[in-house]
Amino acid sequence: GPVKIEKPEELPDVFKRVIDYLPAAIVPLRGENHLLGIIIVDNKFNKDPITEIDIRTLELYAALASNVIERTILFQKLQKKQDELEKAYRELQEYHKRVLKLEKFAAVGEIASTFTHELRTPITIMGGYAELLYRSKDLPPVLLPKVETILRTAKRMETIIKNLSDYIKSPEPEIKKLKAKEFLDYLSSLLDIETKRKNIELKLYVEDDIEFHGDPSLLEHAFLNILRNSIEALKDGGVVQVECRLDNGNVLFMFKDNGPGIPPEMLKNLYIPFHTTKRQGLGLGLAITKKIILLHNGRIEIESQQGKGTTVKVYLPQRGGDKNG
Template sequence: METACNTADGRSIYVKLYSYPLKNYLGKVEGLVLVLEDVSELRKLENQVRRADKLSAVGELASGVAHEIRNPLGIIKAIAQTINGEIKNDDAKEGIGIIVQEVDRANSVIKNLLDFARPNIGNTKVHRLNSIMEDTIRITRKYAEQNRVEMVYEAVGEIFVQADKEKLQQAFVNVILNSVQAMPDGGSLNISVAEDERTAKVSFADNGTGIPPDRLEKVFEPFYTTKDMGTGLGLAITHRIIEEHKGYIEVESTVGKGTVVSIYLPSQPGEVENFEQENSHSG
């Protein structure tokens, strides 16, 4: 029998209950021995495998649909632009302009679909994870400030990962944007980078609105969104990118208190040669 329960420090864990009869020398049952086993890590791994399999299947479907739609959209746009050059009526021109604009918007969704279906991780190198995160914060800081969100960054030691730098940065940006949007009245976003036993951990902790338990498992599903604007593909793409880097993501959330997104990646010893090469290119 498995059940969920809360620990003394407020954590929610899954336990498996075993019961064994306690008999006397006559074989009569005089009691029970109860054994509780914490199976939280096992349940977590099972959920990660299930989620990865599901997203992989959806990705294959999305790729096929995206390619089938892209060609007719290209034809529609070409014809609309041709007509626009031949007509004089202003109202008709405005209508054609809307058609072209909506085709471009649909193509943008298709591009996101293809990014989700095949993250297209390029040639990976050993990079300083600290450096990637510092660049990400520099890119997103202005957006956070405009939304009255203070970003606090902390890194423990030099940490190296084998990564496609641009893709990994894209994943981090997606998480930061979602965290900022979860704090409509402003707040703080604490970002930390640490390493434990050859595993790098990047945490994003906000004090936003939080996510209800029934929605928590859906946040990485394609097209799942609670926003008025957006495709709901940002975190789905993030999940695929991290998966391609042989990592995984965990999300913990409390409604009214905030959300913590933790990304785990295999860390590297830190090959000085690649690191120096990276610095020489950036200089």
């Protein structure tokens, strides 16, 4: 209970520093099972004595204050617990979302990889037969456009499947020494049918004797994606220029078309998978191309001007990778 102190001798040592006027009263603030604090009062200013009524009032006040303090502490503890609970709940929700996403992605990946695997062979066979027919002298001329369409479609499907399977599983490059001239001639021959059909001129300017290192089938895939974009963007009679030269220890490949240019809203999302402006496109072409170029420690830059055309620059280190010399 409250203690009234009238004489200095009665003052416990601990209070000597805080109590400088007597008489004073000390009232404890009791919690449920521990001391919350104390109230010290005196009448230093009006010099009145401390009466029994003063003490009773104080006691009542202390009881009320203790109650309020204890409840506040409890409330704060509860609030803290609630915050922790809310945080845990949010984390759980976030985690749950991530798991769902992963599951969905894994499922999509699995389905896609089954598809690409199952489709690859029949499409290659189809394309092979169409190619045979296309080049055969016995083919009745009326059938030529039809066979051409089959061939073109098969090639388009092959590219889509390659893009998809490269997107699903990262390819392991097999680095070989390549001759730029040979490689680009070969690429241009692969596009023969598409360029002829649209009356597009594909011009090659390759510096003599340039050699570089890379995975031929991955780079074929990457460069075809770039060239197909140009061909798809160009109107009849358009021009694609391919230039290859040395540039600061890099081999620079420049692909330039005089097409409509890349729409500005597309420019920001060029390398993001599934962004496309085409009805028949997955929007994987440049995403995969960039991945392949990066696998070769190279870099890609795209410049485009509305109504003027698009230039894609690919830099590959001349000594790409340390394998095979």
